[in-house]
Amino acid sequence: MGEPQDAGDNAALEELLGFIREARGFDFTGYKRSTLSRRIHKRMTDIGVGSYLDYQDLLEASADEFESLFNTILINVTSFFRDQEAWTLLQHEVVPELLAALAPDEEIRVWSAGCSSGEEPYSLAIMFAETLGLEECLSRVKIYATDVDEEALREARSGQYTPKSLELLSADLREKYFEQNGAQFSFRPDLRRRVIFGRHDITRDAPISRLDLLVCRNTLMYFNVEAQTQIVDRFHFAVRPSGFLFLGKAEMLLNDAERFEVVNMRQRVFRRRAGDTVLPYHPPPMKSRSGTGVEMHSVVRTRQLRDLVLDAGPTPSIALDSDGTVAVINSQARIQFGLTTTDIGRPFQDLEISYRPVELRSLIDQSTHERRTLRVNRAERRVGEHLQYFDILIQPLTGPNSLHIATTISFTDVTVAEQLKAEVKSIREDLETAYEELQSTNEELETTNEELQSSIEELETTNEELQSTNEELETTNEELQSGNEELETMNEEMRIRTDELDEARAFLEAVLTSIAAGVVVLDKDLKVRSWNRGAVDLWGLRADEVLEEPFFELDFGLPTDALLPVVQRCLETRKRSGPVAVEALNRIGRSITCDVFFSPFDRHNCGVVLMMEESRSDNPE
Structure with missing residues (x-):
C-alpha cells in the first residue's frame, strides 16, 4: 500500500490532524507533512487501515489507538551520552565558559527539550556532577526535562534503566550514579531530585526562561520551516545572553547568525548573542490601584482574616508562588509534616515533602504547564511503624490576565477510611471463603458415598489390571534389551566413522600444510x-x-x-x-x-x- 499523494488524501490528512488536536491536545500541524504522512501511514499499514478517513473513525472508536499512533510519530530514540564526541566538547569547552560567566554560588539553569525517556537530562546531571563535584551540583544545578509524550515522561520519571541502556557508560560512572534494583538500575535519588520532568509542547507552551544551557537535539527536524522559526524565537527568549544552545546533528541555525553565533558547527553548539530579548508572547502588564487610608486598612484586615482562615484550615495545605518558592504553610501542614514558619520563603524542592511521600515537583510542573488540577490518591507515608494515606490535590492558580501566579497543594488524610476499607474487604473475603467452604463440604459429603461404592468396583478390577500390566512390563523389558543392543551397535559404528573422519581431516590438513x-x-x-x-x-x-x-x-x-x-x-x-x-x-x-x-x-x-x-x-x- 503506497503513501497517499493526491489532493484528496492531503485534505483528509489535514482533517485527521485537526481531529487529533481537538481530541487529545496534540498539535502536529507544525510537523513536516512528508514525515507525518510517512509515520501515520506506517501505523495504518500495521493495522490494515486503507484511508485517513477510516483511520479517524478508528481513533474515535478506540481511545487506546492514540497511544500507538503517538509512539509511531514521536520516535523516542535516545541513549546516555549519545554522540560521545559532542558531549566531550560540551563538558570540556562549553561548560567551563558557562561557569566562568556565573558567580560561584549562582544557580545554573538547564532545559532538556524533547527529553524522551530521560537519558539526556540524566546525562546532563552526570556531566555537571563530574564537572562541579556532587555537592556543588546538588546545590546549584536545576535541570528542566520536558516532552509531549506522556508515556516517555512516565518512564523518565521512574529513573529505571536496563543494563543494555547503560552500555555506553563507563563502569565507574555506572557504579557512581546508578544502583542495581533487581534486573534494572536506578538513577541515584539525590541527583534525581535536581531533574524536574513535565509535559511541554515547544510549539505552543511558554518557554522556560533565564537558561544557561538549552539542549534540544534532533527535535526541530520534525517541524516545518514556519514552526521551526517560531520555536527558535522561543529558544532565543529562553536562553540568557551568552547562554548556549545545543542542537542535534540533523539541525542547524544557518539563518540566525544575528541572534546566535557558532561555537562549533560540527557538533551544533551555538551561543546567544547579547541584545534585546524579543518575547514570543506578550503578557499584559500588571495593574496597580491606590485607595484611601480606610480602604487600605480594610484590605489589610481582609488579608489577615484570609490568612487566619487558611492557617486554621482542617486539611494540611501548602501554597507556592510562580517561582516554586513556599509562600504559605498552614497549621495542619506544619503539625503533620514537621514544617515550620522558617520554611516559608525556601524553594519547595528543598523540603522533604516535595518528594516524600510522593514525587510532587514534576507533578507541580505538569500541573503548571497543562493548567489543570492533578490528584494523587492513596499516597502512602510511613511514620515510624505506622502508615498514613493521603489524597493530594495540586491546583494551579491564575490571575485575571490568565498568567500562572501560584500553586496550592492540599493533603487529605484518608488513613481511617483506608483502614476501614481494608477491614471491610478482609471481613467480606472471610465470609465469602466460609460460604465457599460450606458449599464445598456439602458437595464432598454427597460425593463420598458414591466414591465409596465405586471404590469397591475399582478394587475388583485393579487385580486384573495389575496382572495385565505385569505381562506388558515383561514384554517392554525384552523390547528395551533389544533396543539397547541396537544402540550399542550404532554407537560403535558412529565411533568408527568419527575416527575415519578425524584421520581424513588430519591427512588433508597435513597435505595443505606441507x-x-x-x-x-x-x-x-x-x-x-x-x-x-x-x-x-x-x-x-x-x-x-x-x-x-x-x-x-x-x-x-x-x-x-x-x-x-x-x-x-x-x-x-x-x-x-x-x-x-x-x-x-x-x-x-x-x-x-x-x-x-x-x-x-x-x-x-x-x-x-x-x-x-x-x-x-x-x-x-
Missing part, C-alpha cells in the same frame, strides 16, 4: 574457506584473521583486484587457468612477482582454489 606454496580456497561467495601455512608465510596473515572474510576486501601485499576477473571466469567456465603473474609485496615488505594458479573446486559449493607462489626468477637460489 605445500610450500600459498593455497587459498574460496567459496562461491568469494569468502575464504581455507588458508594454508604457505599463505601465512607468504602474506603474513593468520588463518583466524581471514577465514569467512571476503577475499577481495582483505588488505595485504597481493593486489587482489587484478585476480577478480580470472576468478569469476573460473567460476563460470569451471576450467583451470594460470599462471597469472602479479607484482606484490610479501609479508616482510619485499617486492616479488607472484604466480597465481586457478582451479575450480567442484565438490564444495562450487568454489575456486588459488595457488600462489613466488616467481622463480624473483627467488635466487
Whole structure:
C-alpha cells in the first residue's frame, strides 16, 4: 500500500490532524507533512487501515489507538551520552565558559527539550556532577526535562534503566550514579531530585526562561520551516545572553547568525548573542490601584482574616508562588509534616515533602504547564511503624490576565477510611471463603458415598489390571534389551566413522600444510574457506584473521583486484587457468612477482582454489 499523494488524501490528512488536536491536545500541524504522512501511514499499514478517513473513525472508536499512533510519530530514540564526541566538547569547552560567566554560588539553569525517556537530562546531571563535584551540583544545578509524550515522561520519571541502556557508560560512572534494583538500575535519588520532568509542547507552551544551557537535539527536524522559526524565537527568549544552545546533528541555525553565533558547527553548539530579548508572547502588564487610608486598612484586615482562615484550615495545605518558592504553610501542614514558619520563603524542592511521600515537583510542573488540577490518591507515608494515606490535590492558580501566579497543594488524610476499607474487604473475603467452604463440604459429603461404592468396583478390577500390566512390563523389558543392543551397535559404528573422519581431516590438513606454496580456497561467495601455512608465510596473515572474510576486501601485499576477473571466469567456465603473474609485496615488505594458479573446486559449493607462489626468477637460489 503506497503513501497517499493526491489532493484528496492531503485534505483528509489535514482533517485527521485537526481531529487529533481537538481530541487529545496534540498539535502536529507544525510537523513536516512528508514525515507525518510517512509515520501515520506506517501505523495504518500495521493495522490494515486503507484511508485517513477510516483511520479517524478508528481513533474515535478506540481511545487506546492514540497511544500507538503517538509512539509511531514521536520516535523516542535516545541513549546516555549519545554522540560521545559532542558531549566531550560540551563538558570540556562549553561548560567551563558557562561557569566562568556565573558567580560561584549562582544557580545554573538547564532545559532538556524533547527529553524522551530521560537519558539526556540524566546525562546532563552526570556531566555537571563530574564537572562541579556532587555537592556543588546538588546545590546549584536545576535541570528542566520536558516532552509531549506522556508515556516517555512516565518512564523518565521512574529513573529505571536496563543494563543494555547503560552500555555506553563507563563502569565507574555506572557504579557512581546508578544502583542495581533487581534486573534494572536506578538513577541515584539525590541527583534525581535536581531533574524536574513535565509535559511541554515547544510549539505552543511558554518557554522556560533565564537558561544557561538549552539542549534540544534532533527535535526541530520534525517541524516545518514556519514552526521551526517560531520555536527558535522561543529558544532565543529562553536562553540568557551568552547562554548556549545545543542542537542535534540533523539541525542547524544557518539563518540566525544575528541572534546566535557558532561555537562549533560540527557538533551544533551555538551561543546567544547579547541584545534585546524579543518575547514570543506578550503578557499584559500588571495593574496597580491606590485607595484611601480606610480602604487600605480594610484590605489589610481582609488579608489577615484570609490568612487566619487558611492557617486554621482542617486539611494540611501548602501554597507556592510562580517561582516554586513556599509562600504559605498552614497549621495542619506544619503539625503533620514537621514544617515550620522558617520554611516559608525556601524553594519547595528543598523540603522533604516535595518528594516524600510522593514525587510532587514534576507533578507541580505538569500541573503548571497543562493548567489543570492533578490528584494523587492513596499516597502512602510511613511514620515510624505506622502508615498514613493521603489524597493530594495540586491546583494551579491564575490571575485575571490568565498568567500562572501560584500553586496550592492540599493533603487529605484518608488513613481511617483506608483502614476501614481494608477491614471491610478482609471481613467480606472471610465470609465469602466460609460460604465457599460450606458449599464445598456439602458437595464432598454427597460425593463420598458414591466414591465409596465405586471404590469397591475399582478394587475388583485393579487385580486384573495389575496382572495385565505385569505381562506388558515383561514384554517392554525384552523390547528395551533389544533396543539397547541396537544402540550399542550404532554407537560403535558412529565411533568408527568419527575416527575415519578425524584421520581424513588430519591427512588433508597435513597435505595443505606441507605445500610450500600459498593455497587459498574460496567459496562461491568469494569468502575464504581455507588458508594454508604457505599463505601465512607468504602474506603474513593468520588463518583466524581471514577465514569467512571476503577475499577481495582483505588488505595485504597481493593486489587482489587484478585476480577478480580470472576468478569469476573460473567460476563460470569451471576450467583451470594460470599462471597469472602479479607484482606484490610479501609479508616482510619485499617486492616479488607472484604466480597465481586457478582451479575450480567442484565438490564444495562450487568454489575456486588459488595457488600462489613466488616467481622463480624473483627467488635466487
